[in-house]
Amino acid sequence: MSAYDVDAVIVGSGPNGLVAAVTLAEAGWRVVIYEAQDTPGGGLRSEEVTLPGFLHDCCASNHPMALSSPAFRELGLEREGLAFAQNDIPLAHPIRPGETGYLRRSAAETAAGFGSDEKLWRAVMGTFGDRWKQLGRAIGNPLRPTPDLIALGAASVWPTPWLLKLLRDERSRAVLSGLAAHSIVDLRQPATALVGVALGAFAHGVGWPVAVGGTRSIADALIARLTSLGGEIITGTRVARIEDLPRARAVLLDTSPRDALKIAGHRFSASYANSLHRMRYGSAAYKVDWALDGEVPWVDEELRDAGFVHLGGPAEQVIEAERLVAKGRMPDEPFLLLSQASKLDPSRAPEGKSAFGGYAHVPFGFDGDITDAIEARIEKFAPGFRDRILARHVTDPRALEARNANLVGGAIDGGVPDLFQLIARPRLSLNPAETSDPGIFLCSASTVPGPGVTGMPGRLAAQLAMKRLG
Ligand SMILES: Cc1cc2nc3c(=O)[nH]c(=O)nc-3n(C[C@H](O)[C@H](O)[C@H](O)COP(=O)(O)OP(=O)(O)OC[C@H]3O[C@@H](n4cnc5c(N)ncnc54)[C@H](O)[C@@H]3O)c2cc1C
Known part of the structure; x- marks a missing residue:
């Protein structure tokens, strides 16, 4: 019998959480995502916020980053109808x-x-x-x-x-x-x-x-792929402590440094926790x-x-x-x-x-x-x-x-992407998604390569988790 309920738990269903989940599920991992809001997608949401029949993107709207990103190209989401x-x-x-x-x-x-x-x-x-x-x-x-x-x-x-x-x-x-x-x-x-x-x-x-049909179509395509691979999303659940999650080989945090500290700060070394504390928005x-x-x-x-x-x-x-x-x-x-x-x-x-x-x-x-x-x-x-x-x-x-709890103070960048924080994101490391706990990874825009709908922080974190934990 496995010591784990699932292989990976992902906290947050923004583009990076979803890309991380799909990457792991495609490799055969059993994956579950916990999302604080009632609808998944993070920065990929679109809603009729003004009048019925008028669809607006709630955050990201134009997608030069997604189209040029290797993560999205390799996923080939046109198979799920994304256009x-x-x-x-x-x-x-x-x-x-x-x-x-x-x-x-x-x-x-x-x-x-x-x-x-x-x-x-x-x-x-x-x-x-x-x-x-x-x-x-x-x-x-x-x-x-x-x-x-x-x-x-x-x-x-x-x-x-x-x-x-x-x-x-x-x-x-x-x-x-x-x-x-x-x-x-x-x-x-x-x-x-x-x-x-x-x-x-x-x-x-x-x-x-x-994205045709609103930016939410990108989330829909990722979710369709994920569920076809057996992955699951639980919405309406803001994760406060890592102990509340199912037992898993890996936990990937598509969160702000602030929430990462709340959820797992007690599992991090003082020096890693400090680098999250020091992140400037x-x-x-x-x-x-x-x-x-x-x-x-x-x-x-x-x-x-x-x-x-x-x-x-x-x-x-x-x-x-x-x-x-x-x-x-x-x-x-x-x-x-x-x-x-x-x-x-x-x-x-x-x-x-x-x-x-x-x-x-x-x-x-x-x-x-x-x-x-x-x-x-x-x-x-x-x-x-x-x-x-x-x-x-x-x-x-x-x-x-x-x-969206990741938008601390309304900042849309997950940590200001000046030259220092573009590289030390959240600290200097060749594998910036790693934390000081071998089973916990940061996979949000607060790690390299930073903000934008690229899916790359999620992709890199998932690849690192697979390399480290098999
Ligand atoms: C107004 C605005 C306009 C933008 N325009 C563009 C654009 O045109 N093009 C572009 O490429 N990018 C744009 N961006 C940036 C882009 O949206 C983000 O960089 C991207 O969404 C980051 O993805 P993410 O997965 O790291 O986090 P997010 O998309 O922010 O998703 C994080 C998710 O995690 C959830 N979460 C957080 N904490 C917890 C917790 N403790 N428990 C459970 N769930 C949790 C949140 O509810 C959220 O759903 C824009 C952003 C904003 C705000």
């Missing part, structure tokens, strides 16, 4: 009404819109874009450096303003700064440009698609979703076709906004990241209407109300926007954390 949708304009960055930088699927067409920066953009972004597969693999497991990772690092490990010195055109500068702002780190810090270059390269390589998100009558009436008409919109003004304004947010102050005009998901996937809204949404970067734990400032900023670039609002739904940092 993505996109068009020729992954991203647009309006600078002022009527003046917009466009990031197109084609690096050559993008570069052609960037005036004197045409050659540089095509040479750098075009080359990285052509090598998206190698780049995805390199970023997915950065502690095993490949020539592509070294090339990416050499080109862009700098603070964003340094890299911007090479660019002259206002549009290319704005687009690159907006991409780099996805790091959610003060852009004057090193390695922020790396995020910008990688996300730009992925736009050329795989695009910035949305980054800026937060303030999310708003709108049900719209028609589409956003952008002044610049081509903007209506973009899958994603960065509303941040010129590069200098983006850098200043991110600097203030990182310092705990709210800029007058927040940097907005907006997904026009129903443009790419019309199944998300009734005919003639749109499910529109996005978020602003705000300080950690921010408890103010900036809905009006967000709408005012959109209105400036799209006069008449407010008249089209049928309903809105606001999820501020506190509400984000209430819906």
Whole structure:
């Protein structure tokens, strides 16, 4: 008789918990997931939060990371019916009404819109874009450096303003700064440009698609695979102590460092527990979703076709906004990241209407109300926007954390991904998913390679568990 009830227990059913579970189940392990919320998926949830018939992604909406990630490619979730949708304009960055930088699927067409920066953009972004597969693999497991990772690092490990010195055109500068702002780190810090270059390269390589039927389709596909392999998910159960779980060879935590400490802190060495305690969380998100009558009436008409919109003004304004947010102050005009998901996937809204949404970067734990400032900023670039609002739904940092304990203080990064915490995540180790307890692994975005729907923290943790525990 086995000494264990199951082979592995996974706490949390975000993309990393689900990918870890599927990886183990495919190897024949008996797996059970415990999820605090009533619905599984973590950052992969989509719900009709505004009006019936309008489907909004609750967190992640656009998926350059998933498409370029080896974890998702190897799983082949199209067999479970997962499909993505996109068009020729992954991203647009309006600078002022009527003046917009466009990031197109084609690096050559993008570069052609960037005036004197045409050659540089095509040479750098075009080359990285052509090598998206190698780049995805390199970023997915950065502690095993490949020539592509070294090339990416050499080109862009700098603070964003340094890299911007090479660019002259206002549009290319704005687009690159907006991409780099996805790091959610003060852009004057090193390695922020790396995020910008990688996300730009992925736009050329795989695009910035949305999942057909909402991001929740990614969770549905993973769950379908898991259950077909005999895996189980128990929802509505927030795990407080490891002793409450069934006996298992391995426990994988798709949790924040804070919950990892609550659940298993007494099993960790003082030094490992300390590294979890010391983890610094980054800026937060303030999310708003709108049900719209028609589409956003952008002044610049081509903007209506973009899958994603960065509303941040010129590069200098983006850098200043991110600097203030990182310092705990709210800029007058927040940097907005907006997904026009129903443009790419019309199944998300009734005919003639749109499910529109996005978020602003705000300080950690921010408890103010900036809905009006967000709408005012959109209105400036799209006069008449407010008249089209049928309903809105606001999820501020506190509400984000209430819906997902991993979003500590509303921070969406699982620990600020500055250069130090990108590598020491949560501490320096060639196997960052390992803890000081041989049977417990960390598999969330709080370990390498960090935030985003890549499934790689889950994949690497599951592979390590199998290697260590057979
Ligand atoms: C507003 C927002 C927008 C985003 N946009 C994008 C995007 O467009 N593209 C992209 O790639 N990424 C995006 N992200 C980031 C992405 O969603 C996350 O990096 C990713 O979901 C992290 O996955 P995870 O599995 O580590 O954790 P999560 O997805 O956060 O899931 C963790 C799960 O664990 C559960 N849990 C936590 N503690 C416990 C416990 N003690 N017991 C039981 N269950 C527990 C939680 O309820 C949750 O379901 C966004 C995030 C946010 C918040």
